[in-house]
Amino acid sequence: MQPTTRRVFLHAAGAMFVAGVGQRETTMYGVNGKMTTTPGARDAVVALLLEGTTAMPGCLSYIVAHDPANADAIWITEVWDSEASHRNSLQLPAVQAAIAKARPLIAGFSDRVETVPVGGTGLVGARGA
Amino acid sequence: MQPTTRRVFLHAAGAMFVAGVGQRETTMYGVNGKMTTTPGARDAVVALLLEGTTAMPGCLSYIVAHDPANADAIWITEVWDSEASHRNSLQLPAVQAAIAKARPLIAGFSDRVETVPVGGTGLVGARGA
Numbered sequence: 001m002q003p004t005t006r007r008v009f010l011h012a013a014g015a016m017f018v019a020g021v022g023q024r025e026t027t028m029y030g031v032n033g034k035m036t037t038t039p040g041a042r043d044a045v046v047a048l049l050l051e052g053t054t055a056m057p058g059c060l061s062y063i064v065a066h067d068p069a070n071a072d073a074i075w076i077t078e079v080w081d082s083e084a085s086h087r088n089s090l091q092l093p094a095v096q097a098a099i100a101k102a103r104p105l106i107a108g109f110s111d112r113v114e115t116v117p118v119g120g121t122g123l124v125g126a127r128g129a
Numbered sequence: 130m131q132p133t134t135r136r137v138f139l140h141a142a143g144a145m146f147v148a149g150v151g152q153r154e155t156t157m158y159g160v161n162g163k164m165t166t167t168p169g170a171r172d173a174v175v176a177l178l179l180e181g182t183t184a185m186p187g188c189l190s191y192i193v194a195h196d197p198a199n200a201d202a203i204w205i206t207e208v209w210d211s212e213a214s215h216r217n218s219l220q221l222p223a224v225q226a227a228i229a230k231a232r233p234l235i236a237g238f239s240d241r242v243e244t245v246p247v248g249g250t251g252l253v254g255a256r257g258a
Contacts, residue, residue: 061251122190
């Protein structure tokens with residue numbers, strides 16, 4: 001391989017590496033889990049969750065659900081355009097205010113699963129949505 | 130209670146009962162779960178799921194995700210405007226075609242949870258969305 005050819009090859013390989021990193025950076029990020037509240041606090045916590053999560057950059061889906069089998073349990077399913085957007089959301093003033101108000105009403109978390117969403121219906125603002 | 134008063138009372142109670150039934154009928158319905166494919170078949174099954182679920186009446190969210198911890202596992206989270214819409218979707222030709230093609234590639238289901246979604250971001254076509 002001649003020096004010029006090698007330089008072009010390495011440059012191309014570098015660009016592919018950067019593109020690869022870029023693709024990983026923009027992989028969607030999902031997290032599903034169950035939150036259990038203190039007895040009788042589910043409605044209050046649901047209201048705080050819905051109020052605190054209306055304007056989160058990069059949030060493609062954030063759905064709050066009752067568990068029909070447990071009056072104190074809430075299922076939350078989230079999709080973000082990247083894991084970084086999810087992490088950054090925890091610093092948003094509205095989210096921090098909701099966390100502060102909800103914390104004394106939360107008994108625990110369980111059934112947490114991280115996912116890599118790849119498509120479907122209901123991804124707000126996602127490419128192709 | 131006079132007969133006329135009683136009639137009015139019973140009529141009002143009847144209307145409230147009907148309204149109550151109506152509200153239950155329009156309660157959203159959610160189902161979350163994990164599907165495991167035969168080895169190496171995840172991409173094929175994901176493609177079938179995404180193709181077969183694009184036009185399902187009453188479907189407010191249907192998100193397909195990879196499990197980052199298992200190369201053969203898929204997480205599916207669904208929200209419907211009613212449990213009936215979910216049930217009816219299983220009779221749609223596109224859904225039945227996808228099920229028929231996917232069946233030999235599916236090794237099993239687990240972690241199934243039914244929920245009652247109450248709000249959030251990404252409920253396509255839901256009231257207030």
